[in-house]
Amino acid sequence: MENFVVSARKYRPSDFKSVVGQQHITTTLKNAIKNQHLAQAFLFCGPRGVGKTTCARILAKTINCENKTNDVEACNQCDSCRAFNDNSAFNVHELDAASNNSVDDIRNLVDQVRYAPQKGQYKVYIIDEVHMLSVAAFNAFLKTLEEPPKHAIFILATTEKHKIIPTILSRCQIFDFNRIQINDITEHLKYISGKEGISYEDEALRLIATKADGALRDALSIFDLIVTFSAGNKVTYQEAISNLHILDYDYYFKVTDAILEESISSALLIFDEILKNGFDGHNFLVGLASHLRELLVAKDPATIALMEVSESTKERYKDQSERTTLSFLLSSLNICNQAEISYKASKNQRLHVELVLMKLAKLPHAITLATLAQEESKKKV
Secondary structure: OOOOOOHHHHOOOOOHHHOOOOHHHHHHHHHHHHOOOOOOEEEEEOOOOOOHHHHHHHHHHHHOOOOOOOOOOOOOOOHHHHHHHOOOOOOEEEEEOOOOOOHHHHHHHHHHHOOOOOOOOOEEEEEEOHHHOOHHHHHHHHHHHHOOOOOEEEEEEEOOHHHOOHHHHOOOEEEEOOOOOHHHHHHHHHHHHHHHOOEEOHHHHHHHHHHOOOOHHHHHHHHHHHHHHHOOOEEOHHHHHHHHOOOOHHHHHHHHHHHHOOOHHHHHHHHHHHHHOOOOHHHHHHHHHHHHHHHHHHOOOOOHHHOOOOHHHHHHHHHHHOOOOHHHHHHHHHHHHHHHHHOOOOOOHHHHHHHHHHHHHHHHHHHHHHHHHHHHHHHHO
């Protein structure tokens, strides 16, 4: 039986053009290679799973490529590229600073740096999780980082830039990686689904992209999980919801409809169903606040672009937002926000959420009365 390779490894980018959502980084690196303006120390910062180590490896492969393409990409044909792709390149050294963080580890690295490459122009040292180095190790590394031999290039990668001492930061060219946008992750998942012959629902892939919180590696891990769960080469929205234990949009639309109809009983029954399905009251509050925020955004055509949902879901938000007023949405968001802050301190958390639903259900009536009272006072004046 053929060994399964996770999507994060199987579809790991091998050149700059296949890196997802980091065009500002890849363009700068390609221009640096093209114009021979390569720094001798790079620092790649950003959240997990956004391509820091991947870009470091692509940079290491490209600068030693013997036949770069016109758009400054590695050829993948020369001896250097083939050796790199086979993990047998002597010019590229990777060090995990999480487990090699002592002064002795850095001294060993510094000793290696002195030797020129046997073949190729550069020796590249990729140090992952560099913030894990001890202060003594950082200090031992300073002089080499500031004045390395011409053949040495250091690429440091970290998720916690604030933990790196300023003297190291000042010696590096710093690149800040962005969280990857939901649309970019969704498109990449569609590409992989096509390559693997997996059918999908757009809403399911968008849900996976949202759950990944800007990390492409997380999105690919979730995607693999749901494909395995479905066991039928199809990724559906319902399977994604049940597997990721996420509350469906429908619940929030139904709760909001009940609130707008001022039906306390309907709102409480829907919340009871949500609890019976194993969801937490706090997650419900957070989701309800997000739903109300989306309704507020949907009221104005200028802000509707801020919604990161599918077109069909956007239409549902627009339809429901037309039945609400700005005063209702702002007041509701304030109530939900205060309830979310005080949720953990509550002794009876179910009642805490139920009181929120009761207040929201009576909010339209209270706003109507306040509006009438204001109009009456104006008439008297």
